[in-house]
Amino acid sequence: MDLVLWHCNNGIHVRSSDGSSDFYCLCPPEYYGDRCQFQRKRLIFTLQVQMEGAFENLPLTFKIAVLLVRGSIPSTIISHDQFVYLPHHYCLPKYDTQLLYLINESSLSLSSSSINHSVHIHLYNGQTLEHHAWWYFPVPFEYLPVNRMAKRVIVTTFPVASEFSQKKFHNTNCTSCSNNAVCLGYDIDLDQDICVCFSNFTGRRCLIPFEVCTAESCNGHGKCIPSDAHFNLYDQFMCLCDKEWMGSSCEFQAPVINVTFGASVSITSLELAIIQFIGIRDDSDSGPNVYAELLPIKEKPSNLTLSLYNLALNTKQTEGLYLIFVHLYESHEKVDYYFKGLHNPGYSSTSNTNIEINLSDTCRSIHDLFNSTVLAQPQLQRVKSYQRLCIERQHRNQLICFYDEKFMCLCNQKNRTECFNYDRTSYKCRWNKCSDRGLCIQDHEFCPKKSWCLCKPCSYGFACQFSTAGYTLSLDAIVGLYIQPTVTNILHQSSVIQITVGILCTIAVIGIIINVLAIGTFAQRATQSIGSIHYLFVSSLFGLFTMIVLIFKMMLLVQNKQNNFSCSFLEFLLKWLPTSSDWLNACVAIERTLVVI
Numbered sequence: 001m002d003l004v005l006w007h008c009n010n011g012i013h014v015r016s017s018d019g020s021s022d023f024y025c026l027c028p029p030e031y032y033g034d035r036c037q038f039q040r041k042r043l044i045f046t047l048q049v050q051m052e053g054a055f056e057n058l059p060l061t062f063k064i065a066v067l068l069v070r071g072s073i074p075s076t077i078i079s080h081d082q083f084v085y086l087p088h089h090y091c092l093p094k095y096d097t098q099l100l101y102l103i104n105e106s107s108l109s110l111s112s113s114s115i116n117h118s119v120h121i122h123l124y125n126g127q128t129l130e131h132h133a134w135w136y137f138p139v140p141f142e143y144l145p146v147n148r149m150a151k152r153v154i155v156t157t158f159p160v161a162s163e164f165s166q167k168k169f170h171n172t173n174c175t176s177c178s179n180n181a182v183c184l185g186y187d188i189d190l191d192q193d194i195c196v197c198f199s200n201f202t203g204r205r206c207l208i209p210f211e212v213c214t215a216e217s218c219n220g221h222g223k224c225i226p227s228d229a230h231f232n233l234y235d236q237f238m239c240l241c242d243k244e245w246m247g248s249s250c251e252f253q254a255p256v257i258n259v260t261f262g263a264s265v266s267i268t269s270l271e272l273a274i275i276q277f278i279g280i281r282d283d284s285d286s287g288p289n290v291y292a293e294l295l296p297i298k299e300k301p302s303n304l305t306l307s308l309y310n311l312a313l314n315t316k317q318t319e320g321l322y323l324i325f326v327h328l329y330e331s332h333e334k335v336d337y338y339f340k341g342l343h344n345p346g347y348s349s350t351s352n353t354n355i356e357i358n359l360s361d362t363c364r365s366i367h368d369l370f371n372s373t374v375l376a377q378p379q380l381q382r383v384k385s386y387q388r389l390c391i392e393r394q395h396r397n398q399l400i401c402f403y404d405e406k407f408m409c410l411c412n413q414k415n416r417t418e419c420f421n422y423d424r425t426s427y428k429c430r431w432n433k434c435s436d437r438g439l440c441i442q443d444h445e446f447c448p449k450k451s452w453c454l455c456k457p458c459s460y461g462f463a464c465q466f467s468t469a470g471y472t473l474s475l476d477a478i479v480g481l482y483i484q485p486t487v488t489n490i491l492h493q494s495s496v497i498q499i500t501v502g503i504l505c506t507i508a509v510i511g512i513i514i515n516v517l518a519i520g521t522f523a524q525r526a527t528q529s530i531g532s533i534h535y536l537f538v539s540s541l542f543g544l545f546t547m548i549v550l551i552f553k554m555m556l557l558v559q560n561k562q563n564n565f566s567c568s569f570l571e572f573l574l575k576w577l578p579t580s581s582d583w584l585n586a587c588v589a590i591e592r593t594l595v596v597i
Helices: 002-007 110-114 379-395 475-482 495-522 532-558 564-596
Strands: 012-015 023-026 042-051 062-070 076-085 094-100 117-125 131-138 146-155 182-187 192-196 222-226 237-241 256-261 272-280 290-296 303-307 321-329 335-343 352-357 362-365 401-403 407-411 417-421 438-442 451-455
Touching: 042 062, 042 076, 042 117, 062 094, 062 182, 062 192, 076 094, 076 182, 076 192, 117 146, 131 146, 256 272, 290 451, 321 352, 335 352, 335 401, 379 407, 379 417, 495 532, 532 564
Parallel strands: 042 146, 256 352, 362 401
Antiparallel strands: 012 023, 042 094, 062 076, 062 117, 117 131, 182 192, 222 237, 256 303, 272 290, 272 321, 321 335, 335 362, 401 407, 407 417, 438 451
16 A cells, blocks of 8 residues: 555556556646656745725725746746735735746756746736736746745735736737636646636636625625635635624624713814724734724714724634723824723624723823933833832822833733833824825724824815915815815714805805896896996806806815816816906996096
8 A cells, every 4th residue: 555655656546437457646736747756846926915005995806816927028927826815804915826837847957047937916906807006026046946935015005007017928819718807818838818807707717607695695784795716615705794793794793882082081173083902812922913993083073983893804703801092183293092991892792882081091101200310211221110100190190001102001900010012103004195294094004994194284185185375265275174075975064164065055046146137137138238238248147157166166175076177177267257257347347437538
């Protein structure tokens, strides 16, 4: 028996099905030969994907195609593999693949290292198959029979594909792919086209429907997303649950935490709140367990509500003890920290938890607690004085926590100081999307679901892309700072915007009625015997157009649909039409003056 196993080396020894006594060897892909005695040259490639920004505007799925290419232009694909990337479920996923060289290249001597090989990575939108991005990596150390490469790619929010990246490779007739697929090229080793399928199709030619989602897939509480048919046989779909539900099939109702502000906490100038949960684990090797929820404060409310399902990507359980910290941002420069103790949300619990933020929960900075002598000391020497703060707290106001540049320290019930590493800058975006006019805040260090821009003074917009510094008198400059960019319903906007819209609508309606009556009066033949009537007629037309443009401008401003058309053309009309009416009225005054003279 041992000799039979040894006969095929790394393969499987099987008997022929035609009844003869012949035996054959089934070799794994990386070996070849009648007894699997030869090893193919191969590249073991590891790919990690990271998003540049938050997942708010990203597709639900991406298709990743990894190609091993020989030569430059024209190039030849000698091996490939495909993956499905679900950004809303996986944080920094890793994909491992084995890219095989041709057998004749595997048997060549070291002179084959003169042939240049490279790895091409193509990223497609899973719903539309739009080409999103493309990466190129030369293969180093070509002389190695078994080579390894590991790369991390950064996926931008918007497509950045170049014209060259979308060109097909050598021998790409693409006659076998279905009409609803993208042909990327031709694999000469497998002797087949490389077809990139939509999310609801699978197979080598993308002809097999892959309809794994049903009405019961997510129990009616989420959106079903098809996964990879050949990559994972057991999890062929994922559920993107609604805010109130959680679980692999959205079968559990998510626990809810209601955060209220006490009378001692002023919320009139707050812009943003981050509820942070830091898990307490016994095993130190399981990695960080820090989740957060980013909540823009709209209408300056007295309470906030969040669902615990949204705390993490691909979270299977939320059981355990958590330290709760609340970050309240007043501006891009000022933030206050509050500590609310321990909490165990549980996984199947449906009860709500109420948390009240009071001034006594504030975590104070060491700059407010120590004198300049202690602050000037090195950190390792200064930290020895931290124990004194908790011991002396019975003689001061209640101090439950304080922080410095590196540590967050808690005062326990025995008046002892417990400090741990605390990065207060981890929620700043790695790539600032706020047009250099604000601070970008996100809810996760590496895989954020939400992001928010805290704009500097005189800047506004969802990306702080608008500025009022260069305006003299404009609707944008007057009310732009008060518009909430994520709210399109006027009833949910601030009271300043609602009052402004009400006043402008009243002015516009009255102006339209007056100008329509004036146009009707000046259009009569009996009134056109006087020359100045023509000026008044055109002036009334300009006034009517001004009211219409004003309403249109306000609609675009409130719905956050400002663009070059709104900022350039409509802004020009709002300035030019009233000015032209004034010039026409001046012409009327000049004509009447000449008549009197």
